[in-house]
Amino acid sequence: TALDASGAGLTVFTQSDGTSVELLAESVDATGRASAPGGSTATADNGTANPPTAPRVLLDGPSGNGWVLFLQDDGSGRVQLYARRYTRANGALAPVGPTSPTSANDPIALTGASAGAVRSFDALLHASDGAAYIVFRQVKNTTSGAEGVFAVKCRVDGSIVGPTEFSDTSATVEGDPRIDIDDKGNALTVFNQGAPPVLCSRHS
Helix, strand or coil: EEEEECCEEEEEEEEEEECCCEEEEEEECCCCCCCCCCCCCCEEECCCCCCCEEEEEEECCCCEEEEEEEEECCCCCCEEEEEEECCCCCCEEECCCCCCCCCCCCCCCCCCCCCCCEEEEEEEEECCCCCCEEEEEEEECCCCCCCEEEEECCCCCCCEEEEEEECCCCCCCCCCCCCCCCCCEEEEEEEECCCCEEEEEEEE
16 A cells, blocks of 8 residues: 555555455545546456465655556466556556566566566655666576576556666575665665675666
8 A cells, every 4th residue: 555645545455256366456535535446447467367465556646656566476387576557547557568568467577488486576666757666586597496686667658677687696695685766766776695695786
C-alpha cells in the first residue's frame, strides 16, 4: 500500500477466484472511497495459475501514478520479477518489459536459458521522472547455482534499462540488495558478497 500527496492510495492484495490466486489492485481516493479492484484492469499478475508473492507499490506523490512490482512463477517453475505501470486517471495496470508490445508474462529480470529464480528485490521511485529503480538477486546459472545482483530501471513510457549486473562474478552473493536514491536520480545499491562482506555500487 502507498499514498500520494493528495491522500489517495493504491493497495495490492492476493485473492483466490476459486481456481487460481490473483494479484488485485484497488485505489482509494482522499475521502476513503474505494474503486473496483484494479479499476479498469482487475489483475496485475502474469496470467498463470501460480500465486504471485511479495507485491510492492511505489507511488509518485504529485501525480499519483506509480508501479506495482511482484514475484511469480512464469509457468516453467522459475520465479520471475514483474512490473506494472499504474495510472491513477483510469486505474490501468500496464505490463512493462523488454519486448514491444509487452505481455502479461514479460518479466524484467534475466530470461536466458541458464537464468533461474529471482530470490528477492528492493525498489524506489524517482519523483522527478516517475521511473522505478529496482535491484534484485537472481540465480544467473542454474547449472552452477551462481547468483548475481542486478539493477533495472523502468521508465514511464514502458521501456526498461537493464538488467545490469553489479555483483563480482567470482564471489558468492550473500544477503539481499538494498537501494537508495537521491533527488537527482543517482542510486546506491548495497549488498553482501564474499570478502569484503559489503559492496556498494553507484548508478543512475
